[in-house]
Amino acid sequence: SAIDEPEKIGNGINAYLVYIVKYETDLPAFAQPANCVRRRYRDFLKLFLDLSTKYARFGHIIPTTPEKSLQTLTKVKLGKNLEEINCEIFMEKRRGALERFLNRIGSHPVLCLDSGFKNFLEIEGDLPRTRETTIISREGIRRMVREVGDHLPKIGKRSTETDMWFEMKQTQFENLEVQMKKLG
Secondary structure (H helix, E strand, O other): OEEOOOEEEOOHHHOEEEEEEEEEOOOOOOOOOEEEEEEEHHHHHHHHHHHHHHHHHHOOOOOOOOOOOHHHHHHHHHOOOHHHHOOHHHHHHHHHHHHHHHHHHHHOOOHHHOHHHHHHHHOOOOOOOOHHHOOOOHHHHHHHHHHHHHHHHHHHOOOOOOOHHHHHHHHHHHHHHHHHHHHO
């Protein structure tokens, strides 16, 4: 698999990058011996999550995707083009890491035959999304605020539970402190 330079789609907060993914294979499981599709970072992340869910419990090591940089993501969304962002090095590292991710899956005897991997490489257009791949969505922010609100009352409550070992050590240190003051 090979991945071309990313292309910025849209402007402002709704902007995103797409990667041109090209592959060639001689595996009969694939409908086409070669293809070219456009994929967003979230599609790579979804593929990773799906493969991890299916195969990690059987001992298969799933290659990881590069981390998502919120700072660079913001620059991409607000910048007019990739040259103005001054983050070509980051983008090249990510492109290379995504390419390695796909090539490692493609060379794995089990993962390369996964239907999700085949769909990733063969289906034209957008792939179905999952909740886990979104960094910050409106619903994600609402859910986070609700969860924080649910936990706030619990934070303010003082625990009446005691740790006997800790209490004993604290008393010993307090006694040592008193003795040290007497010596000084």
